[in-house]
Structures are given as C-alpha cells and as structure tokens.
Amino acid sequence: MMLANTTSRHASAASDVQIGGHRQPLMGAPLSRRRGLDLTLKDRNVVSINDLSDDEIRLILDTAERISELAARDEHPDLLGGWVLSTLFFEPSTRTRLSFESAMKRLGGDVIGFQEGASTSATKGETLADTIRMVSGYSDAAVLRHSREGAARMCTQFATIPIINGGDGSGQHPTQTLLDLYTIRRYCGKIEGVKVALVGDLKYGRTVHSLAYALARFGARITLVAPRSLEMPSEIIRALAERGVAPRIEVSLEAVIPDADVLYMTRIQKERFPDAEEYAKVAGSYRLTVPALKAAKSGAIVLHPLPRVDEIDTAVDGTPHAKYFEQAQHGVHVRMALLALVLRGEEVLKELHGGRPT
Amino acid sequence: MKELKVTPIKNGTVIDHITVGMALQVVRILGIAERGASSTVSVLMHVPSAAQSWKDVVKIEDRELEPNEVDRISLIAPKATINIIRNFNVEAKHRVALPDEVVGILRCENLNCISNSNEPIESRFRVVRRDPLMVRCTFCEREVTDVLSNMK
Numbered sequence: 021m022m023l024a025n026t027t028s029r030h031a032s033a034a035s036d037v038q039i040g041g042h043r044q045p046l047m048g049a050p051l052s053r054r055r056g057l058d059l060t061l062k063d064r065n066v067v068s069i070n071d072l073s074d075d076e077i078r079l080i081l082d083t084a085e086r087i088s089e090l091a092a093r094d095e096h097p098d099l100l101g102g103w104v105l106s107t108l109f110f111e112p113s114t115r116t117r118l119s120f121e122s123a124m125k126r127l128g129g130d131v132i133g134f135q136e137g138a139s140t141s142a143t144k145g146e147t148l149a150d151t152i153r154m155v156s157g158y159s160d161a162a163v164l165r166h167s168r169e170g171a172a173r174m175c176t177q178f179a180t181i182p183i184i185n186g187g188d189g190s191g192q193h194p195t196q197t198l199l200d201l202y203t204i205r206r207y208c209g210k211i212e213g214v215k216v217a218l219v220g221d222l223k224y225g226r227t228v229h230s231l232a233y234a235l236a237r238f239g240a241r242i243t244l245v246a247p248r249s250l251e252m253p254s255e256i257i258r259a260l261a262e263r264g265v266a267p268r269i270e271v272s273l274e275a276v277i278p279d280a281d282v283l284y285m286t287r288i289q290k291e292r293f294p295d296a297e298e299y300a301k302v303a304g305s306y307r308l309t310v311p312a313l314k315a316a317k318s319g320a321i322v323l324h325p326l327p328r329v330d331e332i333d334t335a336v337d338g339t340p341h342a343k344y345f346e347q348a349q350h351g352v353h354v355r356m357a358l359l360a361l362v363l364r365g366e367e368v369l370k371e372l373h374g375g376r377p378t
Numbered sequence: 379m380k381e382l383k384v385t386p387i388k389n390g391t392v393i394d395h396i397t398v399g400m401a402l403q404v405v406r407i408l409g410i411a412e413r414g415a416s417s418t419v420s421v422l423m424h425v426p427s428a429a430q431s432w433k434d435v436v437k438i439e440d441r442e443l444e445p446n447e448v449d450r451i452s453l454i455a456p457k458a459t460i461n462i463i464r465n466f467n468v469e470a471k472h473r474v475a476l477p478d479e480v481v482g483i484l485r486c487e488n489l490n491c492i493s494n495s496n497e498p499i500e501s502r503f504r505v506v507r508r509d510p511l512m513v514r515c516t517f518c519e520r521e522v523t524d525v526l527s528n529m530k
Contacts, residue, residue, distance in 0.1 A: 068519070147497050170492040170517025174499055189490050191518055255521070 062365030065176045066358065067185045069194040069230045074237055079366075081202045083357035084350070086372045091126075091353065099360045099368050100129035106159040107133030108151070109186065110142065110166045115326060115348055116186045116195070120163050123355035129363075132159060149178045156180040161363055164188070182362045190224060195358060196325055197230045199351040200284070201238070206350065207321045207343060208281055212239035217276040219245040220286035220306055220331060222252040227325045228286055229256055236265040243268040243276050247302045250292065273306055278315045283308065283341075285324045285331050309333045313341055323347050384420050390439040392461040393451065398424060400455050401434035407450045407529055408438070416440065430457065450483055452476045453511065453525050479504055480513055485528045491518040501530075 061076060072080070090097060105124040109117050112135065121131045134140055141151065148166065152175040155162050162179065164172045165186040172185035172192070187193040201211060208214045216235055218228050222244055232252065235242055242260065244252050244267050252267075260267055270276050277283065285308055293299035307330060308322065324332060324344040336342050360368040396404055401421045405411055410419055417439040427433035434455075442462055443451075451458055452474035462470040482500035486493045493501045493515065503513035503522065514521050522528050 148492070149497050149499070166492075167490070168492040168495060169488060169490055169520075170486075170515065173517045174492045174497060177499065188492075189518070 060365055061358075061361040062363070063182050064362055065172075065183045066194050066362065067172045067176060067183065068192045069197045069234050071194070077198065077201065077234070077238075080198055080354065080357050080361060081205060083361060083369065083372065084198075084202055084354040085206070087356050087360075088350070088353040090372070096126045096128075097368075097372055098128035099371060100124065100127040100363060103129040103161075103363055104159040105129060105131050105133075105359065106155045106162040107131055107186075108155065108162055108164045108166075109133065109135050110140070110148075110164075110171075111187075112136055113165050113186065115351065116163075116165065116193075119348070119351040120184075120186065120195075120355050120359075122352050123359055126352065127356055127360060129359070133163075148175065152179045152183070161359065184358065184362065192230055193227055194230065195351070195355055196227045197234050198358065199347065199354040200227070200231050200323065200325070201234055202354050203323060203343060203347040203350050204235075204240075204282055204321075208319075211235065213241060214281045215241045215243065215279055216282040216284060217243040217245050217270075217280040218252075218284050218286070219273055219276075219308075221250045221288050221292065222246040222286070223250045224289070224292060225286045228252070228284070231284070232256060232260060232267070236260050236263050239265070241265075241268075243270055243280065245270045245273055245276050245306075247271065247288075247306070249302070250288065273308065274312060274315070277312060277320075278317070280320055281317065283316070283320065283322045285322060285328070285344075287324075287327070287329055287331055303331065307331055307333065308336055310335045310339060313339060316341060384422060384437065386466055387418075387420075387437050387439045387463050388466055390417070390437065390441055390463050391443055392463060393436045393438075393443075393455075394433070394459045394461060395427065395430060396434040396436065396451075396455040396458045398430070398432040398434055401436050403454050403526060404434075404436050404451055404458075407454070408443075408447055410438070446483070448474055449477060449480065450529065453480065453483065453529070456508065456511070476505060476508060476511075479516070483530060484513065484522060484525065485530050486515045486518060486520060487522055487524075487528050488515065488518050488520040491515060491520065493517050 107117050107120055124131050148171060156179045159181060161182045163184045163186045164175055166188050169189035169191035171188045172183055175183045185192050185194055204214060205211050218232060222228050232242060242265060257267060288303050288306060290299050313336060320341055321343045322336060322341045326344060326348055393404060401423050405421060420437040422435040425433050425435055443460060448460060456476050458474045460472055460474060461468050480503045484501055484503055486501055493499060502516035504516055506512050506514045511525055512521055512523055
C-alpha cells in the first residue's frame with residue numbers, strides 16, 4: 021500500500037517498538053529537536069561514515085526503524101514522489117544497487133542509471149567529472165560505485181546534487197556500515213557494550229574497516245578474528261586503541277563463539293592466497309557451522325555483508341542465529357531513511373509520524 | 379653571514395634554517411638539479427645555528443621563489459626562513475608556513491586513487507600531523523608519511 025503521507029489510522033500506535041526483546045521508546049518527537057540540535061542531512065554528501073556525526077547516524081537509524089515499522093504494516097510513505105535518483109554503477113553490484121533502487125521506488129521516487137561502466141561514455145574516454153556534471157542535470161541525487169578509491173569524494177567537487185558513495189575500490193561503503201549498525205542495534209537493543217567479533221578477511225574487506233571505526237564510536241566491544249595473513253591493518257588497530265576501544269585479537273573462530281553477541285562473518289577471497297592448498301586450509305578454519313554455533317549464546321546473531329561463498333554453512337541459515345538475509349533487507353529501510361533525509365531533510369520526520377505534532 | 383665563509387649575494391634568495399641534512403632535497407625540489415641554474419647556487423650543510431644547533435642553508439642568486447616552491451620547502455623543512463635579497467639588502471624575510479591542505483604538490487601513493495587517474499583534479503592532502511609530518515589524501519584517505527618520495 022502506498023500512502024500519500026503517513027497520516028494514517030496507525031499513527032497513534034507508533035511510539036514504542038519491540039527491539040531485541042527490549043521495549044523502548046522509538047520516536048516521540050523528531051530527534052533533531054529532542055536533542056536540541058540543529059541537525060540537517062538535507063543536500064549532504066555521504067562519502068564516508070565519518071562524514072556523519074554520531075547524532076546524525078542515530079537519526080538515520082531511528083528513521084529507518086520508523087520506516088521498518090510502517091513497512092511491517094505494508095505502509096510505504098510516499099516521501100519522494102517526483103524525485104529522481106541516479107545509480108551510477110561503474111562496477112557490478114547486486115545488493116547495493118537493487119536495494120537503493122528498491123528504496124527509492126518504495127518512497128515513490130524514480131531511478132535512472134546504469135549497471136556497468138562498459139555501457140557508458142567512460143569507454144569513449146569521458147571523465148567521471150564530466151559524467152557527474154551531466155548527471156547533476158538529470159537527477160536529484162546520485163549513488164556511485166567505482167573501481168577507484170576516492171571517486172565519490174571527487175564527484176562531490178563537480179556535482180550540484182548530493183553524492184552517496186555506494187563503494188569505491190577497496191575504500192569506503194558508508195551505507196553498508198549504516199545497515200550493519202542498524203541490524204546490530206535492532207537485534208541487540210543497543211550498540212554500546214555489545215560484543216562484536218569481526219571474522220575473516222579483515223585486511224582487504226571493504227566493509228570491516230569502516231564498521232570497526234563506527235562500532236568504536238558507539239562503544240561496542242570489538243574482537244578481531246583473522247588468519248595472520250589477513251589481519252586488520254595495524255594503523256586501524258592503533259586508531260581504535262587511541263579511541264579507547266582496544267580490540268581483542270584472536271586467531272581461532274571457535275575461541276570467540278561462546279562470548280560473542282554478534283559474529284560478523286566476511287568472505288575470504290581465494291585470490292588473496294599464493295596457492296589453493298593454503299586457501300583451503302585457512303578458509304576451512306573460518307567456516308561457521310551449526311555444530312560450532314552450539315557453543316554460542318542463545319541470543320547471538322550471525323551477520324554477513326554478502327555475498328557469502330562457503331564461510332557460513334547453508335545449514336546455519338535455518339538457525340535463529342542467522343540474520344544475514346534480514347540484514348540485507350534492512351539495507352532497504354536504511355537507504356530509504358538516508359535518501360529521504362538527504363533529499364528532503366528532517367521535514368520528512370513529520371510525515372513519517374503521520375502529521376502528529378512534533 | 380661572514381662567519382659562513384660564503385660571500386653575500388647581490389640579488390636572489392637565501393633559504394635559511396633548513397632542517398639539517400635537507401639542503402640537497404631543497405635543491406632537488408627547486409628543480410636546480412634537473413634544470414640547472416643560470417647563476418650561482420651555494421649549499422651550506424651542517425652550519426652552527428643558535429635556534430636549532432645545526433642547520434643547512436641554500437643561496438640562490440638572481441632568483442626569487444614562487445609561492446608553490448615555498449610550499450614545497452615547507453613540507454621538508456618546516457622551520458626554514460626565506461630571505462629575499464635585493465642589492466645586498468634583505469628586502470623581505472618570512473618563515474615558510476606549512477599549509478593545512480597541500481594541493482598539487484604530492485602524489486598519492488595509492489596507485490588506485492582517483493587522483494592518479496586522468497580526471498581533471500589536483501592532488502589534495504590534509505595535514506593530519508605536523509611533527510613528524512603526516513598527510514592524508516582527501517580523496518582516498520590514504521596516509522602518506524614519506525612525503526619526499528611522493529613529491530611531484
């Protein structure tokens with residue numbers, strides 16, 4: 021059901037939500053006013069998670085929570101009718117592109133774009149700078165994925181519309197971090213003090229570096245679990261320690277399962293290893309199985325940015341711990357929240373609350 | 379300057395208080411080593427200095443530095459002073475100032491950074507630490523500690 025706005029018969033029941041077994045207030049009043057801050061995300065570029073303050077991240081997560089709550093009732097607020105998003109994917113992507121497109125369409129907006137650079141003028145030698153200037157005239161915001169690190173940041177110099185980074189090279193991927201935070205908060209009720217084990221390729225993994233920084237900002241307790249050759253870069257470990265969140269370092273996955281609230285698995289890529297035998301040995305020891313999960317806390321959750329290969333046995337999918345497909349689904353709600361706030365600002369909060377006085 | 383056993387120059391630039399050992403790097407980044415010079419260049423190394431105990435000095439006759447060259451020197455010799463000499467007099471004297479953002483001078487050591495592509499942009503680095511110097515690429519956020527070898 022697409023609502024013209026959210027002034028609905030359900031509006032009066034929207035002040036509390038069940039999150040991870042805790043009943044807690046959701047959004048009685050717009051957070052910007054409730055916190056006495058002059059937040060605004062309107063027209064903001066989101067290239068790195070560090071472009072957002074803690075309060076801005078909370079605002080996005082709370083807005084996503086509200087959107088999720090409405091979606092559970094099959095309500096999709098028509099916040100972006102008439103707005104156009106460009107999805108500029110110079111590199112292939114399934115989840116990020118589809119979830120942005122789904123997010124925009126569920127909010128009543130439209131999407132233009134391409135799925136691979138080969139079909140664009142880039143093959144004729146057009147610079148990304150020229151492409152983004154042109155796209156600024158076609159749409160109201162753009163999501164960019166590009167093979168080169170820093171591509172999205174560069175686009176902010178040339179664009180006249182907000183740029184959202186959908187992943188650049190092995191660099192930043194802020195919306196993945198937002199949806200990871202959202203998922204942890206949703207199932208654990210909070211982020212502060214939650215024990216999160218980041219497992220697998222912590223050296224090259226695009227998502228885990230910015231997630232580690234963000235978890236540190238919100239006071240999570242981090243354990244890093246990786247083979248020696250794929251350890252988290254030392255400068256990141258140092259930076260986390262400087263922020264007062266010295267991570268625990270482990271090599272064995274089994275050692276961290278009993279204590280973890282969140283097992284965040286990542287894919288170990290074959291091409292990172294000199295030979296197939298070494299890969300098989302390492303990949304096998306970081307494979308999460310149902311028997312291994314017997315040692316986990318009953319409320320522990322397993323997350324994965326996807327795509328997974330074989331680091332999580334498919335038998336795990338049927339356990340209550342498996343939340344990675346829900347995590348991907350939450351990505352739509354988080355991106356809906358981000359798009360609505362970036363394109364229209366905090367005025368959408370009023371509509372999300374059905375026109376209640378805020 | 380008499381105690382330095384080097385004659386005063388009539389016109390040109392004296393770069394004083396260069397971090398000891400860095401004089402030849404200053405000569406290098408001014409392009410003197412590659413392009414040559416049309417007049418005398420004097421390099422004084424390991425000279426006593428009241429302020430720094432030891433320093434290097436470079437004198438370039440008949441040449442005044444461009445702002446871009448001064449910025450380059452600030453990256454490797456942050457305490458250097460630039461003396462403009464005209465007719466044996468010090469016409470102007472100022473310390474180099476390390477800018478907050480270094481534009482167009484360094485190359486990002488991340489070869490996959492967008493600043494190393496054919497895009498119409500200059501490299502940009504934010505100074506995140508002054509002593510010892512550390513700069514961070516504005517585009518890819520990679521940190522560069524070996525500034526000298528990444529100078530364009």
